[in-house]
Amino acid sequence: MRVRFSDVFPLKACRYHEVTGAGSYSFAAICCGVTSGKAIWFVEGWVPEVLNPHGLQTYCDPHRVLIGKCAGALDILAATEESLRSGSVSLVVAELTKPLSLIAGRRLQLAAEAGSSTGLMIVREGMGSNATQTRWSISPAYSPDDSTQMRWELNKNKTGTYGNWKVCWNDEAHRISVVSEPA
């Protein structure tokens, strides 16, 4: 039985998830948009690329997103765990530059459960942890008549099978809509 899109997105709450690929930032922004409440986004301070709030605006209200600039990978993990455990923010996004170990992943999972909040780790290709609930690979796709089309691949899923979808952002309904089910 194939997994249905509505079963895996919006992301399962009280768990942490991983995302890779060129479109991971818009995926994270869409996740901020579909959840209510504040989101906190951790980045390493030295990374020269910055998030543009006017770009975030398409998907969510930039006032709802807080940015945490951490000194290193360890600080990011500690801050993410603390935020997940507190339950004061509904979504915690973290951009990781180092591989996530199984222990770290498991700790994040326990923290997300304790605080009933959702975590989303933006990881590099092949640097994820097996403790994650789902892992997504997002790449923007060219389409001659739609400039928001993306390919969303579900590479890992703890509670079901994998899948891949072509989706686009529906600006009027302010939600993601599936263009084609997996072939």
Place this chain on the structure above:
Amino acid sequence: MMRRIVSLWFPNLPSERILRTKHIEGPFAVIARIKNADRLICLNATAQERGLRRGMGLADARSFCPQLQTELHNSQADQLFQDGLLRWARRYCPWVGKDGVDGLLLDITGSAHLLGGEVALLRDIRMRLARSKLTVCVGIGDTLGAAWALAHFGQGCADTGDTLSAIQRLPIACLRITTKEDTTLQRLGIKTVGQLAALPRATVGQRFGASVLMRLDQALGRQAESISPEANAPTYSTRLTLPEPIGLAKDVMAGVERLLYPLCKKLTDNMSGVRVLSLSCRRIDGGDQTVELRLARPLRDPTRILPLFERGVGEIDSGFGIDQLRLVAVQVEALPVEQTTQTTQGKSRHDDGLHDLITRLGNRIGLENIQRFLPADSHIPERSFIIAPVAWSEPTGAWGTWNPRPIRLFQPEYVAAATTVPPKRFKWRGMSFQIGRTTGPERIAPEWWFDDENWRHGVRDYWKVETREGHRLWMFYTPQNPSWFVHGMFA
């Protein structure tokens, strides 16, 4: 009972404050920059013996006395020193006020007998101040004006009910009148207070207006004048000394709890909240351990502050034990009382949780590193938003409507191309791209009133470029300096 006022004047306060802490032999002067010239404003006795005077230019003074040592005037430190003297003067009476920048006024009515009468009190003041190496001129009288006059001109004591005879020989400048009035009176031959008091009131009033008469009346007690005493600034610090040293984190937390409640009570009374708290633990071997807690919002609720201390207290190295805890509110801000209603209560409780989280994160990664975006009034992509620390900002301002903007921005990266519209094929970050669709151009002109390195190439024509490989890039062309750059990514 007649009022009795003591006026203390410290004529050499700026220099003596410095000389108290620093031993300087030979001539010394405090200098300040007045009207673009360094001038001496206070001298020690040796400098005066060498012929230097107040108000002299520093260059002139140096030529008279090459070995003159100087120090810059620090009016803030002088003010703090005067505050200290004010606190000291409360030992004589409870009603002490400041007089200008170099004097004090004490209302000793009914308190002189506690120190053995006025004469003994004045002797005590002089003795103690001399021991602190301070020059003081003391005047005592029934009125503030008389005491001031005696302190500044001649020193002495005006007996009860006999003010005029004590000050009648003093020059009229002792009445605190303006220099202009003083000069005019002297030109008319009125040189002393006695002469002025003997003149018919009507003529003085007609010639000089009410101010001279008012000063004279104040000095002679015909018109009331009050001293405004200064209240002590509230100090927010509590301390706990223990009979036996403690070492467990749990015990330290219990101690902190005990300190926190009176501190927060005091904050509540003064309608303020604390922003930075410092807990110092004195170990029995003398090593001090300090925990600093910086809060995301001003707080005064002990039940919320206490759990925030847990991480810091856990990191203390207690060694052989801690026998004193001291909690100081380092930074205090005004926090008015707010009425909570049924509807705002739930929201504020949620916000409280967020602020506590920011405090905890802030103590790990730095409070200024937790930031939020605020809209800014500029078309330049890099300056169209501000990044502000969450702890010191509110989410305000509308984001407005813009043409589609990329979600990621980076430093413009050069792309080799020679066209004026986006090139059909190009390479960027080691990848080859083929163009599928383009939207644009959108011309953005630099803000000429800012000198921005990145905008040296002149105006930019921005294009949204969708490649067949999938990447959606934000590229710009600089027509005044033909070249192509990638500035951001849409997905």
